[in-house]
Amino acid sequence: MKNWNLFTGIGLAVLGLLVIIFPTFWFKVVVILLGLASIAYGIYSLKFTKAIFENTSYELSIMIKGIVSIVVGVSAIAFPLAIGNAAWTVMIWILVGYLIISAILGFYAAALLKNSKINRKKYFLENLGLLAIAVFLIILTPNTLAKVIFRIVGIVAIVAGAIIILVEIISNKKVVVVKPDDVEVKDAPEKQTETPENE
Numbered sequence: 001m002k003n004w005n006l007f008t009g010i011g012l013a014v015l016g017l018l019v020i021i022f023p024t025f026w027f028k029v030v031v032i033l034l035g036l037a038s039i040a041y042g043i044y045s046l047k048f049t050k051a052i053f054e055n056t057s058y059e060l061s062i063m064i065k066g067i068v069s070i071v072v073g074v075s076a077i078a079f080p081l082a083i084g085n086a087a088w089t090v091m092i093w094i095l096v097g098y099l100i101i102s103a104i105l106g107f108y109a110a111a112l113l114k115n116s117k118i119n120r121k122k123y124f125l126e127n128l129g130l131l132a133i134a135v136f137l138i139i140l141t142p143n144t145l146a147k148v149i150f151r152i153v154g155i156v157a158i159v160a161g162a163i164i165i166l167v168e169i170i171s172n173k174k175v176v177v178v179k180p181d182d183v184e185v186k187d188a189p190e191k192q193t194e195t196p197e198n199e
Helices: 005-019 022-048 056-083 086-112 121-140 143-173
Strands: none
Touching: 005 022, 005 143, 022 056, 022 086, 022 121, 022 143, 056 086, 086 121
């Protein structure tokens, strides 16, 4: 699409503006998205991760991790919507607890893969990612700090969108000027006429 970058810049700037105006709404969006991600992660763990290694302790730890992920994910979506605004902060702490427990179970399961030929690096990175998200949620927990962080993100999005729009407008205004001296004129090849041979 020709103007894709322009539309991207406008969309990013509008999104940034909405984040600044409604920071509490985006706090709720983060909780719901984490809930959906938790459900998907739980299903993936039960269907794929559990099946890669036949070991009772490994399978049990992954099964617990998967079930807890689904339960917490459903709770993160349904619980705040049913009870109200006070439940959002409570749900954040439940998600933090889930992420820490899930990471511990994940590290334990990865340790059980030591004697197998399975590459454990991605599982360690996966669980470090869970801990990183938990730390991020702890930082977001104070309501005023969460609003400040979201507003900073909004400002960054607006600036990034504005830069993309300006670059796109400037690049569309560029006109290529070709100087006559720069054009190489080639003579047309002379037509050769064949002379009939004398018999």
